[in-house]
Amino acid sequence: MPACRGRRRRGAAAGTRRGAAPRAARFADLGGILLATLGAALCAAQLVGCASSLRVGASADPLAILDPGALAYVRLTGEAARAFVPHLLPPSRAASLEPLLARTRSLAAGVGPADSFGAALVGDYAFGKASLMLGNGGDWKRNGNTYVDRLTGLRVAIPGPDLVVTGSGDLEPLVARAKTPGPSPLPPRLEALSGKQVLIIAPHPFDGLASAMLGEPLEVPVLSFVIAADAEESARQGEATYLATVAFAMRDAEAARIYRPILRLAWYAIARGLFAEGAERGLAADFTLDGDLFVAHGVELTASAMANAMARLSEDSSFR
Numbered sequence: 167m168p169a170c171r172g173r174r175r176r177g178a179a180a181g182t183r184r185g186a187a188p189r190a191a192r193f194a195d196l197g198g199i200l201l202a203t204l205g206a207a208l209c210a211a212q213l214v215g216c217a218s219s220l221r222v223g224a225s226a227d228p229l230a231i232l233d234p235g236a237l238a239y240v241r242l243t244g245e246a247a248r249a250f251v252p253h254l255l256p257p258s259r260a261a262s263l264e265p266l267l268a269r270t271r272s273l274a275a276g277v278g279p280a281d282s283f284g285a286a287l288v289g290d291y292a293f294g295k296a297s298l299m300l301g302n303g304g305d306w307k308r309n310g311n312t313y314v315d316r317l318t319g320l321r322v323a324i325p326g327p328d329l330v331v332t333g334s335g336d337l338e339p340l341v342a343r344a345k346t347p348g349p350s351p352l353p354p355r356l357e358a359l360s361g362k363q364v365l366i367i368a369p370h371p372f373d374g375l376a377s378a379m380l381g382e383p384l385e386v387p388v389l390s391f392v393i394a395a396d397a398e399e400s401a402r403q404g405e406a407t408y409l410a411t412v413a414f415a416m417r418d419a420e421a422a423r424i425y426r427p428i429l430r431l432a433w434y435a436i437a438r439g440l441f442a443e444g445a446e447r448g449l450a451a452d453f454t455l456d457g458d459l460f461v462a463h464g465v466e467l468t469a470s471a472m473a474n475a476m477a478r479l480s481e482d483s484s485f486r
Contacts, residue, residue, distance in 0.1 A: 236276030444471025
């Protein structure tokens, strides 16, 4: 089957010369990953009929498919993805994602060192051939059951009708974990948050995330930093508000108690770095000790503040 080709993409891939080294980092933001994935998913749709009949099921957690060594993860329900895309991309580009997002039940992306990333989308991706007529602006070549963007090196595959995987490197490990999912990066202690519409997880955050924001490394025994949020059900007019739980999962209860003052100061720096002008509400978070957790519930965050956090985690090289 011939590769799908189109006009050279403007924006994320603009300025890349043919023959230049591919740079998957150009899609290191969540919106860019989604936009590129749509183009490749439309191209790779015909693979569904001839590829393996892998089915992950409607309840599959895409987080369990990703590389367990990522520095940060974002997981969105389909509803949350459809809500956040307008905040991550210009309107015209966001509109081009509608065919993909309408079919998505959940998605997760993980970012790692040296601009590496991987993503998994769970939904209904049995696109008809008519979908291939959509202008996706990509320039793809087929490599086995994978499509590779000639300009960026982005790889996308549809190993079954309910799963899309994409990343900056070999996709076989993602497909293997889809067959035999690994543990979720969400700490077992916080399993109750797994049903939230938005999950942001940074394992061992002081190894990179907090030190980048605070300007120097800190030896703080934080096992994981988690933001878990649902859209607030309210008749209030204006921008949507999310009610979040923010948690630092510590090595043990004693560490949570000892490092409590440092964690509170660290939260002020992290909130300003993640949420930018939307940090004011986050700074009002009321943290308490709960065993090995330093946690705040009911933190109000605007949709744009949440979107800014996702973009900042994935696009800023200082986090890697």
